[in-house]
Structure formats: structure tokens, C-alpha cells
Amino acid sequence: MTSDTRLSDSIIIDIENITKDYVMGEEIVHALRGVSLQIHSNEYLAIMGPSGSGKSTLMNMLGCLDTPSSGRYEFNGRDVSSMTDDELASIRNREIGFVFQTFNLLPRADSLRNVELPLIYAGMDPETRRERAAHVLREVGLDDRLHHKPNELSGGQRQRVAIARALVNDPSIILADEPTGNLDSKTGDEIMTLFENLYQRGHTIILVTHEADIANHARRTVRLRDGLIESDDGGFGGIDNLPVEDPLPANATVY
Amino acid sequence: MKRFLYELSESWKIAVAQMRSNKTRSTLTALGVVIGIVAVTLMGTAIGGIQVGFDKSMAIFGDDVLYVSQWPWKRVDDWWNYRDRKKIKTEYAEPINRIIAATPNSNLVIAVPTSSLLRSVKNGQSEVSNVLIRGTVSDYLITSTFDFKEGRFFNDVESRGGANVCVIGYDVADALFPSESPIEKSVLINGQPFRVVGVISRQGTFLGLFSLDSIVVMPLPAFQKYFSAKSDSDVLVKVKDKTRLAEARDELTGVMRRVRGLPPEKKDDFSINEQQALKSTLDPIKNSIAIAGLFITGLSLFVGAIGIMNITFVSVKERTREIGTRKALGARRRTILLQFLIESASLCLLGGFIGLGVAYVMCTGIGQAFPSFPIQFSLGLVLVSMAVSILTGLFSGFAPAWSASRLDPVAALRYE
Numbered sequence A: 001m002t003s004d005t006r007l008s009d010s011i012i013i014d015i016e017n018i019t020k021d022y023v024m025g026e027e028i029v030h031a032l033r034g035v036s037l038q039i040h041s042n043e044y045l046a047i048m049g050p051s052g053s054g055k056s057t058l059m060n061m062l063g064c065l066d067t068p069s070s071g072r073y074e075f076n077g078r079d080v081s082s083m084t085d086d087e088l089a090s091i092r093n094r095e096i097g098f099v100f101q102t103f104n105l106l107p108r109a110d111s112l113r114n115v116e117l118p119l120i121y122a123g124m125d126p127e128t129r130r131e132r133a134a135h136v137l138r139e140v141g142l143d144d145r146l147h148h149k150p151n152e153l154s155g156g157q158r159q160r161v162a163i164a165r166a167l168v169n170d171p172s173i174i175l176a177d178e179p180t181g182n183l184d185s186k187t188g189d190e191i192m193t194l195f196e197n198l199y200q201r202g203h204t205i206i207l208v209t210h211e212a213d214i215a216n217h218a219r220r221t222v223r224l225r226d227g228l229i230e231s232d233d234g235g236f237g238g239i240d241n242l243p244v245e246d247p248l249p250a251n252a253t254v255y
Numbered sequence B: 001m002k003r004f005l006y007e008l009s010e011s012w013k014i015a016v017a018q019m020r021s022n023k024t025r026s027t028l029t030a031l032g033v034v035i036g037i038v039a040v041t042l043m044g045t046a047i048g049g050i051q052v053g054f055d056k057s058m059a060i061f062g063d064d065v066l067y068v069s070q071w072p073w074k075r076v077d078d079w080w081n082y083r084d085r086k087k088i089k090t091e092y093a094e095p096i097n098r099i100i101a102a103t104p105n106s107n108l109v110i111a112v113p114t115s116s117l118l119r120s121v122k123n124g125q126s127e128v129s130n131v132l133i134r135g136t137v138s139d140y141l142i143t144s145t146f147d148f149k150e151g152r153f154f155n156d157v158e159s160r161g162g163a164n165v166c167v168i169g170y171d172v173a174d175a176l177f178p179s180e181s182p183i184e185k186s187v188l189i190n191g192q193p194f195r196v197v198g199v200i201s202r203q204g205t206f207l208g209l210f211s212l213d214s215i216v217v218m219p220l221p222a223f224q225k226y227f228s229a230k231s232d233s234d235v236l237v238k239v240k241d242k243t244r245l246a247e248a249r250d251e252l253t254g255v256m257r258r259v260r261g262l263p264p265e266k267k268d269d270f271s272i273n274e275q276q277a278l279k280s281t282l283d284p285i286k287n288s289i290a291i292a293g294l295f296i297t298g299l300s301l302f303v304g305a306i307g308i309m310n311i312t313f314v315s316v317k318e319r320t321r322e323i324g325t326r327k328a329l330g331a332r333r334r335t336i337l338l339q340f341l342i343e344s345a346s347l348c349l350l351g352g353f354i355g356l357g358v359a360y361v362m363c364t365g366i367g368q369a370f371p372s373f374p375i376q377f378s379l380g381l382v383l384v385s386m387a388v389s390i391l392t393g394l395f396s397g398f399a400p401a402w403s404a405s406r407l408d409p410v411a412a413l414r415y416e
């Protein structure tokens, strides 16, 4: 995927009437009750809503970690519900970058190896992947932390490693579930600046947050309540908010 | 393929890191495998030793000698058909040899009579009891495999004349003449003096049960003069071509029927035995000892394997979130499966290496303490032990690794 296609108005995610039910003994929890959403490339979208409204469930669904109980999901024009486990793993590996609230770094691996992990699963040779991981770590401002283990890094640095890991496979979309939830506000702001930069360079970002000022960074906000979309301010593609024909520097998305 | 190799090396790195960061736990778990491998390896060594000893013992009988005996050397189910059999007489040797000589192209060389019983042998105050006293002829040498430590076998003249001479085994010589040569000295058997003319070199034990060196061989006439009662007699027949043993057997059966004057309708009332028959009787016993031994020691390895399985389950539980993260990053089921299989296999392999080292040291120790026990620590055994420990690892790692690979990514990520 090149920056050109990313900037074009193509639909990456297209879901229609997605539901997700959890069976808890006698009771059935309707985490999602029929959500329809289209997300175009180079959108910056925030999903908000009260606790338990289904934000994480929706994110897992979008990230192909989970499958809907009913409804249609097309990712880059491909029907996700008909995919095998291995195909889903491959989509997650190549097309989606996850950033977690709790960072989820491998504790015994240094930054470089953590970032290399998706490339290992993609079958890239050691030299190239090392180079690429180092490059992305430099992009997020961790040139001097390549060989630090997670417990030798601050929270903000850990989240940067996690973001580098999400970026390293050059995914179609970055999914971040409360990426600043475990960080103080100053560090959170730094992370948001990083996301802003990525967005400016043409990345597609979806993030879940509770906080309005975090959501304000995004160009489009979708609010969930009780498993339904309550509001969606951006309409399709949030075109109004798109930086018009923002010309990319030639060296911007080398990875 | 390349991707598989990368995943393999990645799994290996994780496994090593995992063992390093959980040193105590890994050591304790591997200890179970160490014990199992030591037990299995030592048992394998012992079985190898038994095998060598067995072959050595069997060689005593010679693979080109037929034994004409009263009973067969193998177990029979219809023993009542055998109970009325007449004893084999040493006198048969003479007519057998006559027939052999008269048969053109006979596959038989010579028949040698032997007669044996157990007695004590004395020299002054020293005494050895339960010595096998054997009377035979000078041609006995042809059918036997032993060498002489010193002296010679009795000659034809002594043999026919029934001179009071004898050849003694290594143990007898050692016990009765610890500091001097027994040659030309006398030993007392049943109060009769016999002049020692030769000492047989060391033969070892038969199946580790009794010494083959506790023996005295003397001319048959002398034997019969003093020990005729209650002795067991066989006729040994040397075969010309041991690759045609079956024909030799048939020929000897015919000869014996003539000697005994059996009419055609009567069954044989004697047995022709050979080393092979004894082997095939003892082989199943030997094999069941081996199987029982390996089974019992295999149990200890199994216990070790359960330890590995348990720890791998714990490891999967502890790292559930990590598994979820890996899946989110694109790890496939078989990647996760491989990772945990390699972890348990390398833990087992570590245990196997240590176990093999311990077993080697123990074998060397045993070999030095008991030089007579043939220790068989072979490269084959090393390879088998390594293979067994890897297989143990794969076997015990499979269930936990499978459950890890099947984890639902979302549930794994939510796991507290």
C-alpha cells in the first residue's frame, strides 16, 4: 500500500448492522446491537461513549480479533466473516496495527525485538526487519532506547514502542484502545502529537477514548451508547476536516 | 518455509529466555527429566551389558557343537512324553564315532563323551566347594573354546589310561594355589589326589549366575572310577560346517537312532541340543527382563514428562495476555503451538543432556567398581536418549501448546 492509495478516498472499513452478543449463563449481553460504519483511508476517528457501551468490542471487531454475531464486515473490500483463522491472523499482521492501553509489550524483549515481532510473523529476513524496526523506533523518537527492556522505559516511552510496533508493518489502519489511559496528561499529549504526525503523513487512525480533549485531536467522532451509534459528527470520511491535498514530504513514509 | 524458520528461531529464543528468567522452576522441572533419562539410560546400559554377557556365555557352548542329551534345552509342554527317557551314556561316543567314520561325506567330525557332577576340591586347608567335576577324553579340546593359562590338557594316553591327572579352572587355581603355580601339584577330590597338568584361562560367568572357572576336567575312566554315581552325561558332537547345522542334526539323529536301535515307528528318546536352542529358550526371558526394566524406568521418565506438561500449562496460563498480544500482532495458531512445543522440548532436551552426563559418570563409576560387568555406553544410546527426551518434550508439551494455540485472542487479551 503506497501513500497514494491511502490519500485517495477509498473505503477501508465497511460494516453494516454488526451485532455482538455474549452469552453469560442464562443472560445474553448485547454488546453491539447493530452498528454500521464506513471508514475511509486517512481518516482520524475517535470512538467515545460511556463505559460498557461497546467501544472495545467494536474495536476488536474492526481489528479482526473478534467476529460479529451477525452483520457484514468488509475490510478493503474483502469479506471478513468468511475468513479462516490464518487469514485473519494475516490481516492483523499486515493491515492492522494495534496500540493497547496497557502497552502489551513482551517484558523480556528489548524495544527492537518488540517492534520486530510483527515482521517475524510476516516472514521477513532478520537483517531487513532489524533495520526497519530501528527506523520506526527512530521515527517515534526512541533512537537511544533500542536495547532497553520495557521495565527500563517510562510509560510514555513504552507506548511509543507499542506505536512503533503497530506501525512497523505499514498497516492500512492503526487501532488504539485508550492509548493514553495509563499515562499522565502531559505524556498523553505527547502521544497524541505523535498520532497527529502519523495522521498528517497519511495514516488512518481509529482511537477509543473517554476524554473529550483527546477526542478533539480526531477529525471525526463517533459516540456509542448501549451498543448503538448515538452520533457521528464527521459523516462519511470527515471530508470537511481532511487536510486538503496535504502534500507529503518525499521522505515521510519510508517504512 | 523461510517464515517457518524465522518462527522456529524466534520460538527458540523465547524458550531460552523463558528458561533463563525462570531458572529455579526450569531446573526443578528438568530434574524430573534428568532422573528419568538417567534411569532409562542406566537401564539401557545394563541391558546392553546383559546382552554382551549373554552372547559371551552362549559362546561357551560353541556354535558348531551338537549336544546329545537326555532332555531338550527348551521348554516342552508335553513333559510326560519325555519322563521315561533313558540316560545318555558316555559309551555312545564310540559307536557314534564308528558310524561317522563309515559315512562318506559326513557332516560330523567327532563325538566326545562328557560326564559331570559337583564336588569339593581341596588343597591342604584350602577348599572350594561346588566345583563342576567333568570327565571326558582328550578330544574334548576339539569341541571347546578355552585356552590355557599355563600347562596343557591331558593327552590321549592319560585319557585312555584314566590317569589321576586333571586340568583346573581359573577360580579353582586361584583359591587353592594363590601364590604358586598349581602345575604338578595335587588336589584332593573325594579324598583322591589328582595331579594338575593345566590351568584354563579365565572364562567369566555364565549369564552372571555361576562361574565357568570353577571347574576340574579329568580323564573319563578316572572320573568313572571315583564318581560314577549320580553324574549327568552328554555326548558332544563337533560339526564340520556350521552353516549346515540342520543337516548335521538330522544326520546325528539318524546315528543316535541306530545306536539306540530304535524301530522307525518309535519317537526319538533323546535330544539333540545346540547353542541356538538354548538361545531361543533364554531370549524371551532376556527380552522380558529388558522390557520390564525399560517399562519401570520409563515410568520415571513419564513422571518427568508430567512435570514438564504441568509447567507448560502454568506457563501458558501466566502468559495468556502475551499470547493474546502475539495473536493481535499476527501470530497464527501454529506459531503459538510451535512456540510452546519448542519450550517444552528444549526443557526436556536440557534435562536429557544433564541426565546423559550423570548417567555417563555413573556408568564409568560402575565400570571401575565392577570391571566384570560389561558396560555398554554407546553412541546409539546417546542418540536414543536425546531422541527420547525430545519426544518426551513434544509429547508433554502438546496438550498445553494446543490449548494455547486455540485461545481466543480477545479473551486472551482481557485475561487478568
Ligand SMILES: Nc1ncnc2c1ncn2[C@@H]1O[C@H](COP(=O)(O)OP(=O)(O)OP(=O)(O)O)[C@@H](O)[C@H]1O
Binding pocket: A022, A023, A024, A029, A030, A031, A049, A050, A051, A052, A053, A054, A055, A056, A057, A058
Ligand atoms: N467476554 C465478555 N463476556 C461477557 N460480556 C462481555 C464480554 N466482553 C464485553 N462484555 C460486555 O459487553 C459490553 C461492552 O463491553 P466493552 O468492553 O466493549 O465496553 P467499553 O465501551 O470498552 O467499556 P470501557 O470504556 O469500560 O472500556 C459490556 O457490558 C461488557 O460487560
Ligand SMILES: [Mg+2]
Binding pocket: A055, A056, A057, A177
Ligand atoms: Mg474498553
